[in-house]
Amino acid sequence: MTEDNSQELYDRALSVMPGGVNSAVRAAIEPYPFFVRKGEGGHVIDADGNRYIDWVMGLGPLLLGHDLPEPVQASIQQKASEGPMYGTPTPVEVDLAEFVVRHVPSVEKIRFVNSGTEATVSAVRLARGYTGRNKVVVMQGGYHGAQESTLVEGDAENPRPSSAGIPQSFAEHTLPVPFNDEDAIREVFDEHGDDIAAVLTEPILGNYGIVYPEDGYHEFLREITDEHGSLLIFDEVITGFRVGGLGCAQSEFGVTPDLTTFGKIIGGGFPVGAIGGRAEIVEHFTPSGDVFQAGTFSGHPVTMAAGLETLQFAAANDVYDHVNGLGERLRSGLTDILADQAPSYTVTGTDSMFKVIFTREGPSGVQRTPEDASGDDREQGPDSLEEQCEAGCRQNATCPRYDYCPKNAADVKNAETERWRRIFWGRMKDQDVFLSQNQFECQFVSYGHTEEDVEKTLEAYKEAL
Numbered sequence: 001m002t003e004d005n006s007q008e009l010y011d012r013a014l015s016v017m018p019g020g021v022n023s024a025v026r027a028a029i030e031p032y033p034f035f036v037r038k039g040e041g042g043h044v045i046d047a048d049g050n051r052y053i054d055w056v057m058g059l060g061p062l063l064l065g066h067d068l069p070e071p072v073q074a075s076i077q078q079k080a081s082e083g084p085m086y087g088t089p090t091p092v093e094v095d096l097a098e099f100v101v102r103h104v105p106s107v108e109k110i111r112f113v114n115s116g117t118e119a120t121v122s123a124v125r126l127a128r129g130y131t132g133r134n135k136v137v138v139m140q141g142g143y144h145g146a147q148e149s150t151l152v153e154g155d156a157e158n159p160r161p162s163s164a165g166i167p168q169s170f171a172e173h174t175l176p177v178p179f180n181d182e183d184a185i186r187e188v189f190d191e192h193g194d195d196i197a198a199v200l201t202e203p204i205l206g207n208y209g210i211v212y213p214e215d216g217y218h219e220f221l222r223e224i225t226d227e228h229g230s231l232l233i234f235d236e237v238i239t240g241f242r243v244g245g246l247g248c249a250q251s252e253f254g255v256t257p258d259l260t261t262f263g264k265i266i267g268g269g270f271p272v273g274a275i276g277g278r279a280e281i282v283e284h285f286t287p288s289g290d291v292f293q294a295g296t297f298s299g300h301p302v303t304m305a306a307g308l309e310t311l312q313f314a315a316a317n318d319v320y321d322h323v324n325g326l327g328e329r330l331r332s333g334l335t336d337i338l339a340d341q342a343p344s345y346t347v348t349g350t351d352s353m354f355k356v357i358f359t360r361e362g363p364s365g366v367q368r369t370p371e372d373a374s375g376d377d378r379e380q381g382p383d384s385l386e387e388q389c390e391a392g393c394r395q396n397a398t399c400p401r402y403d404y405c406p407k408n409a410a411d412v413k414n415a416e417t418e419r420w421r422r423i424f425w426g427r428m429k430d431q432d433v434f435l436s437q438n439q440f441e442c443q444f445v446s447y448g449h450t451e452e453d454v455e456k457t458l459e460a461y462k463e464a465l
């Protein structure tokens with residue numbers, strides 16, 4: 001496998017772009033990322049002609065894979081050929097808005113923007129404007145894009161910016177808590193209840209190894225926010241139109257947020273974001289309300305057409321059956337492989353999302369290899385993996401792995417993240433399997449993937465683990 005062209009391109013890129021990339025995570029691949037020339041179905045082909053099975057899928061937007069079905073392609077090309085945009089409304093944005101409102105019960109009105117980041121920025125501003133309060137509760141390890149209010153680390157007592165360039169005085173309004181921890185939420189509401197504008201969370205942590213909520217967690221968030229007059233915002237930028245099909249993750253969990261942010265799939269592979277929710281709240285955006293919100297490219301006709309045709313195609317075809325079926329096959333195959341080769345590791349994900357988290361401990365204190373476990377004086381847990389979640393951790397309290405499965409960001413961070421990135425990722429790439437850049441980013445099944453892609457990938461995991 002040669003990579004001369006990618007190396008040459010990265011060399012040029014380093015001279016003209018910071019870190020050689022336009023989005024930080026892309027440079028996580030060492031020594032340099034491969035440059036993609038084109039996609040085909042569930043595969044990508046790089047600048048040197050190497051072909052990979054692609055489970056990154058643009059980091060989420062590509063539900064249909066790289067070959068867009070004919071009606072999707074036709075609509076995109078037509079919109080592009082009619083002049084890209086106008087600065088005045090177009091019919092297709094009304095069609096897409098109606099589609100979302102019809103399928104996502106909590107969404108009565110929606111505003112389209114140009115990225116997931118822009119969606120969460122606007123949702124936080126809207127929540128603050130609507131409630132007249134400043135504070136926002138977020139989950140440690142949750143990701144809501146590159147924005148000031150959520151690039152915050154630490155805990156509710158000591159929040160601090162997680163990036164240079166953000167004033168401490170901004171971070172003070174953000175209260176980070178561990179995911180799946182009801183007591184931590186109770187504490188922040190006891191302390192700051194009257195000042196909390198919103199709890200902002202991904203329904204499933206999708207940017208930190210995939211962490212599933214414990215049973216009842218979202219119901220609890222719904223109740224406590226209602227009690228205190230705060231809003232519940234679901235960031236469904238990843239899960240929207242992926243988990244729970246066209247009803248999104250909120251339909252899967254049966255919890256109705258006040259606001260939902262969308263991105264990724266809703267633009268069919270083009271730059272997009274959206275904020276939807278109760279009409280009475282969303283109407284607070286300008287011009288009907290006083291929370292300023294605007295964008296030159298918002299509701300871009302090419303994006304709207306790509307999003308609409310993608311979702312209509314998914315509604316009319318077996319897209320969710322296909323991607324969720326292959327996702328299940330991958331996760332259960334991985335569960336079997338881990339039971340043999342790495343019993344301390346955890347398979348996570350649901351629907352068409354999957355990941356293996358390199359957790360260090362499992363039932364019986366089992367570690368990856370017997371050598372690692374020797375001399376270990378950890379208390380022995382249950383010594384069988386029988387009846388564990390078969391196809392991805394569901395935080396099932398009766399599962400023998402329950403005490404060892406990652407419940408929050410700290411648990412994922414404790415995993416063998418360096419082994420994942422520096423050893424395992426390259427071993428998969430050498431077998432022509434492209435996984436996400438590190439332990440934290442999610443992996444996605446698309447409509448372009450096949451049974452054969454899944455089988456080859458499972459074989460590669462067997463070799464690489």
Ligand SMILES: *Cc1c(COP(=O)(O)O)cnc(C)c1O
Nearest residue numbers: 115116117143144145235237238
């Ligand atoms: C990707 C992502 C974002 C940011 O979206 P961008 O389009 O990259 O700005 C926000 N929230 C979640 C949950 C995401 O996965």
